[in-house]
Amino acid sequence: MVKNRVSMEGSLAVAEAAKLARTDVVAAYPITPQTHIVERLAQLVADGELDANYIPVESEHSAMSACLGSSAVGARTFTATAGQGLELMHEVLFVASSSRLPIVMVVANRALSGPLSVWGDHSDVMAARDCGWIQIFAENVQQAFDLVICAFRIGEDPTVLFPVMVNIDGFHLSHVIEPLYLLCQEEVDKFLPPYKYPYALNPDKPVSIGAFGMPNIYTEAKKSQDMALRASKNVILKTWQEFGKLSGRNYLPVETYKVEDAEVLLLTMGSFSETAMIAIDALRERGEKVGLIRLRLWRPFPLEEFQKAVAKAKLIIVLDRALSFGRPTGPVCSEVQAALYPLKTKPEIVSFVGGLGGRDISAATFENIIRNGMEKAKSGRFDELEMIEVRQ
Amino acid sequence: MKDTTIEIRWHGRGGQGAVTSAELIAMAAIAEGEYAQAFPSFGPERRGAPVLAFNRIDNANPIRARSSVINPDIVAVLDPGLLYITDVVSGLKQNGTLIVNSPKSLVDIKSEFGGPWKLAVVNATAIARELLGVNIVNTTMLGAVVKATGIIKMESLVEPIEERFGARAKRNIDACAKAYKEAEIAEPVAVRARQKREFQVEKWPAWQELLPGCVVIEAGSASQYRTGDWKSQHPESDYSKCIKCGLCYIYCPEGCIVPKLGEEGFFEADMYYCKGCGICAQECPKDVITMVEES
Numbered sequence: 001m002v003k004n005r006v007s008m009e010g011s012l013a014v015a016e017a018a019k020l021a022r023t024d025v026v027a028a029y030p031i032t033p034q035t036h037i038v039e040r041l042a043q044l045v046a047d048g049e050l051d052a053n054y055i056p057v058e059s060e061h062s063a064m065s066a067c068l069g070s071s072a073v074g075a076r077t078f079t080a081t082a083g084q085g086l087e088l089m090h091e092v093l094f095v096a097s098s099s100r101l102p103i104v105m106v107v108a109n110r111a112l113s114g115p116l117s118v119w120g121d122h123s124d125v126m127a128a129r130d131c132g133w134i135q136i137f138a139e140n141v142q143q144a145f146d147l148v149i150c151a152f153r154i155g156e157d158p159t160v161l162f163p164v165m166v167n168i169d170g171f172h173l174s175h176v177i178e179p180l181y182l183l184c185q186e187e188v189d190k191f192l193p194p195y196k197y198p199y200a201l202n203p204d205k206p207v208s209i210g211a212f213g214m215p216n217i218y219t220e221a222k223k224s225q226d227m228a229l230r231a232s233k234n235v236i237l238k239t240w241q242e243f244g245k246l247s248g249r250n251y252l253p254v255e256t257y258k259v260e261d262a263e264v265l266l267l268t269m270g271s272f273s274e275t276a277m278i279a280i281d282a283l284r285e286r287g288e289k290v291g292l293i294r295l296r297l298w299r300p301f302p303l304e305e306f307q308k309a310v311a312k313a314k315l316i317i318v319l320d321r322a323l324s325f326g327r328p329t330g331p332v333c334s335e336v337q338a339a340l341y342p343l344k345t346k347p348e349i350v351s352f353v354g355g356l357g358g359r360d361i362s363a364a365t366f367e368n369i370i371r372n373g374m375e376k377a378k379s380g381r382f383d384e385l386e387m388i389e390v391r392q
Numbered sequence: 393m394k395d396t397t398i399e400i401r402w403h404g405r406g407g408q409g410a411v412t413s414a415e416l417i418a419m420a421a422i423a424e425g426e427y428a429q430a431f432p433s434f435g436p437e438r439r440g441a442p443v444l445a446f447n448r449i450d451n452a453n454p455i456r457a458r459s460s461v462i463n464p465d466i467v468a469v470l471d472p473g474l475l476y477i478t479d480v481v482s483g484l485k486q487n488g489t490l491i492v493n494s495p496k497s498l499v500d501i502k503s504e505f506g507g508p509w510k511l512a513v514v515n516a517t518a519i520a521r522e523l524l525g526v527n528i529v530n531t532t533m534l535g536a537v538v539k540a541t542g543i544i545k546m547e548s549l550v551e552p553i554e555e556r557f558g559a560r561a562k563r564n565i566d567a568c569a570k571a572y573k574e575a576e577i578a579e580p581v582a583v584r585a586r587q588k589r590e591f592q593v594e595k596w597p598a599w600q601e602l603l604p605g606c607v608v609i610e611a612g613s614a615s616q617y618r619t620g621d622w623k624s625q626h627p628e629s630d631y632s633k634c635i636k637c638g639l640c641y642i643y644c645p646e647g648c649i650v651p652k653l654g655e656e657g658f659f660e661a662d663m664y665y666c667k668g669c670g671i672c673a674q675e676c677p678k679d680v681i682t683m684v685e686e687s
Contacts (some may be wrong), residue, residue, distance in 0.1 A: 100605035161604045199607040208608035214435070220599040228604065294597050 004182045004373035006285075009035030010141045010173040012337070013180050014080065014106050014166075017148035019050045020188040021104075024063060024075035024195075027055035027066035031085040032118040033170035034108040038080055055294035058084040064092035071101035071163075072209055072290060074200035080101065082170055083117075084111030086124045087193075090131070096163045097132030098225055099209050102155030103163040104205065105133075106148060108174040109270065109321075111357040119358020122270065122321040125298075126331040132225060134164040137269045141178040144168045146249055149188060154239050156195050160232045167298075169191045169271040171358065183247065186351040217367045229302050253302030256261045262291030265347070266331070266370055269295050269332065272322070272361055290370055306339055306340055312348040317373035321355045329385050350376050354388035365389060398543060399461040400486050403468035405624055407439040409530025414445035416534060416556065420548035421449045429455050440477055440622030440667050443542035449543060450678030467492060468518070468537050469527050472647065473686035475505060477621050484509055487580055491536050493517060493529055495685065498576040506581050511542035513574040515683060519583050522558075523567040528623065528684075531557075531564035546572060592618070619646065623668025625683040627661050634658055634680045640672035 001362050004021040008016070018026070027043070028038040029251055044050040049107050053070075059065045060081050071077040081089060086107055096103055109124055125135065134154060138144040144166065151164035185190075213221055233253065244250035257267065257277050268276050271292045283290045293309055293316075297304070310316055320330025327334065334350040340346040350373040355361045361369075369388060376382070400417065406409025411432040418430035426449055433444035446461045463483040467477060472494040481490060488509045493516035494501055501513045512537040516529040524532075531553060536544050549568060554561040603609065636657035641649045648665035649672060652658040661672065671680040 098605060100607075191619075199603070199605070206611040209605060211606060211608055213606065216594075216596050217606070220597065220602060223599040224602045224604075224606075227599070296412065 004176055004179055004184065006181045006182055007177055008141065009175060009177050010035060010106070010144050010168060011116045011175065012040050013141050013145040014148055014168065014174075015040035015044065016182065017145045018104070019044055020183060020185060021078070021149055021152045021192055022076065022189075022194075023050065023052050025055065025067070025077045026068065026079065027057055027077070028079045028081070029085060031055055031060070031082050031110075033110060033120070033174045034080045034082040034085070036174065037106060037108070039059070043076070043182065049331040051360045052080045061092060064089040064096065068096055068099065069217065070195070071096070071188075072099070072170050072199040072201050074195065076156075076195040077101075077103045078105070078282045079107065082105040082108040082290045083112055083124045083262065085223075086128055087112065087350035090128060092161075093128055093131035093133060095210065097229075098221070098338045100161040100225075100228075101163060102152070102161055102197075104151045104155060104165045104166070104339070105149065105163065106144070106168060108170040109167050110170040113126050115359040118170075120172055120321075121356045122167075122208060122331075122359070123356075124267045124324070125165070126322040127312070128165075129299070129331060130351035132162070132229060133161075133190065133299065134162050134229070135167065135234070135297075136164065137244045137294075137296055137298060138173065139271050139273045141173060141176060141180050142249065143251075144173055145180055146243065146247065147251070147310075149183070149192060150239050150243050150251070152195070153249075154232065154236050156197075156238075157236045158196075158198055160228070160235050161197075162232055167270060172271040176352040181247070187246060191243065191309050192335055199205060201211055233297070233300050233302060236297060252294060252305070253295075253307040255298035257292040257294075257297050259291035259313075262312075262368055263289040264370065264374060264376070265291050265293045265313045266308060266366070266373075267293050267295070267316055267318045267332070267336065269298065271334055272319070272321070272355060274364075275361060275363050276319075281371060282363065283370060288370075301335060303339055307343060309347075310340070310347055311343075315328075315350065315374065315377045316347045316353065317350045319355070319369060320351070320353045320373045323353055323356070327385075328383070333385070348377055350382060351385045352388050353385060359389070361388070371390075394452075396452040397448050397450045397455060397457070398466065398520050398542075399464045400460045400466040400468065400537075401464040402445040402447075402468050402470065403474050403478060404530075405439075405442055405474070406437055406441045406443050407528070408470045408624070409528050409598065410468075410470050410660070412556065413470070413530040413533055413537075414477065416531070416549060416552045417447050417537070419542060419543045419552035419555075421447075424544060424548050425560055426451045427454050428557050429458075431458075433460065438622065440472060440669075442621060455622040462647065464488065466541055466543070468533055468629055469626050470533055471686070472496070472517075473624055477591065479589065481505065481507065481509070489539050489540050491533065492577075493533055493536075498648045502521065502578050506578070508582060509541055509578050510540060510580050510626065511578045512536050512575050514571045514623075516608070517643055519567050519570050519574070523563050523570065532567040533570045533571075534576035535568040539572045539575045540577055558670055574612070612686065620658075620664045622663075623666055624668060625668040625670060626686060627662065627668075627670070627681045629680050630682075631655075631658055631680065633678045635678055635683050637677065639675050639677065640681060641672050643675040645671060682687065 318333040345391040414430035421428035
């Protein structure tokens with residue numbers, strides 16, 4: 001048996017990561033499918049295994065508001081939510097990012113009402129896409145654990161100071177039990193130094209956070225925020241490199257699978273990516289030059305890495321797990337289009353939407369998506385967004 | 393397309409009704425069949441703080457511009473104190489018109505603020521105090537603006553004023569008419585260059601200079617804020633009547649009344665911060681303090 005190899009549910013792995021990070025404050029409101037994360041943290045605090053304040057708030061809006069306060073006094077702050085809960089936080093998300101408070105939040109991605117759905121898709125995070133947080137996607141329980149630990153170090157870096165959202169697919173990751181390599185406390189302590197917020201609220205050294213901005217300062221404030229978020233990519237890269245040295249597990253903003261010589265790329269995000277790999281393997285065995293590309297880092301958008309990764313492909317097939325109602329493509333696909341538009345030579349793009357509200361996508365369906373996408377490209381049908389496996 | 397738009401910039405203080413002046417002008421012009429717009433400089437409303445309002449009037453074409461007026465044809469100044477803290481003639485066109493509320497004579501104002509523009513002076517504060525009982529000069533100033541520019545007809549203002557002021561309309565119309573009668577006008581001084589004046593220029597940081605989250609690390613930085621620029625009156629004290637009770641010091645909402653330097657037990661207001669609210673004068677049991685108009 002390998003040292004530190006355990007079986008653990010995704011939610012508990014996330015809670016374990018927050019515990020190993022020595023989180024000071026957890027303010028959260030339980031919501032399916034995030035519930036196990038915060039239940040576990042509440043238990044750890046109650047049992048004295050985690051020396052933290054657990055604030056049982058009355059709503060997600062209050063959860064994020066409490067996180068603002070605790071992060072601003074310099075406490076390492078963690079929360080988790082899902083679906084409607086993320087949307088109820090919405091206005092406060094912007095305050096957290098513009099105030100540059102490095103809160104770490106796990107979102108157990110869930111569809112938005114209605115019809116009311118507790119099951120997974122990416123509607124929640126896509127609706128919060130422009131809230132100014134660093135946004136990262138995990139594909140399995142191990143990554144969920146690793147990326148939460150990295151999230152604290154990234155967000156708290158004095159040159160970054162941004163809140164970080166780690167997305168794990170609701171149920172598919174939050175409720176799955178998988179093998180997990182844990183890190184020990186000493187390793188995490190070495191990797192993650194204590195949080196020291198340079199502008200912490202302190203009666204002995206007063207500061208004002210969240211001041212009013214007239215038209216003659218607001219634009220500069222936004223430029224400063226945007227430039228800092230873009231620049232955070234360097235720290236993200238460095239942090240993941242160092243984490244790779246510690247754990248042997250390496251993360252990149254844009255990750256690829258069998259893309260050498262690939263003419264057709266499927267683009268996915270989150271836990272369905274591993275299922276998609278099975279389809280890639282099957283098609284490769286049949287001689288198709290196909291590969292998989294995954295956006296691990298969603299914000300800041302890894303523009304250079306993405307452009308480089310797809311430069312040689314002829315076709316990109318994008319699978320969105322959310323709709324942008326009334327738009328020509330899904331939210332990820334429109335970003336892909338925008339990222340590639342300035343290039344002189346670029347792959348063509350086909351857009352699919354699927355996996356909504358907890359509907360599975362099997363490896364066989366991924367094969368169909370790829371074949372269908374290639375067919376559409378051949379016949380020049382690039383202008384339509386297609387929803388997969390929809391009854392008609 | 394020939395530019396047929398006449399632009400007006402109103403300088404006033406929060407509470408003096410510059411926005412109402414602009415609105416009434418626009419309503420009158422629209423009633424005359426012209427194209428017109430009125431809008432304020434949007435911002436937090438603070439009584440006494442310098443504010444701007446704008447008009448555009450066009451007898452030929454619909455108005456499309458929605459940005460602030462930078463190069464006005466007409467500038468109207470509702471508060472004499474603003475002349476010394478704001479560059480009211482900034483961007484004023486050659487042969488434009490400057491209309492000023494001041495107790496000073498046309499000759500005196502001309503020597504200070506004359507230039508290649510028509511100049512009109514009226515003591516609107518005195519008229520408003522006499523006919524309306526308050527220092528709100530918006531309707532009064534309209535009379536001077538109409539006389540100096542002819543931008544609209546006086547009778548076109550009657551209906552908008554009645555609509556806006558109801559029972560108080562008659563007095564406001566009278567004040568407007570009195571200002572029309574009393575305003576004194578001087579033609580542009582063609583050869584005279586604009587006088588150089590130094591105004592406090594606000595300096596704003598570049599984006600690179602901002603701290604993360606725009607955090608303010610300097611405690612008490614609000615003390616740099618010159619709220620003294622908001623006043624249209626200031627307190628003057630006759631210390632021979634003062635009993636050193638300190639009630640002015642206690643009641644001052646700005647906390648700007650401080651012990652008078654070198655004179656044990658007396659108090660005085662710090663003009664850097666005094667907003668001219670008059671509470672000290674109201675509360676003084678011995679009538680030591682009188683509020684005097686800024687001029």
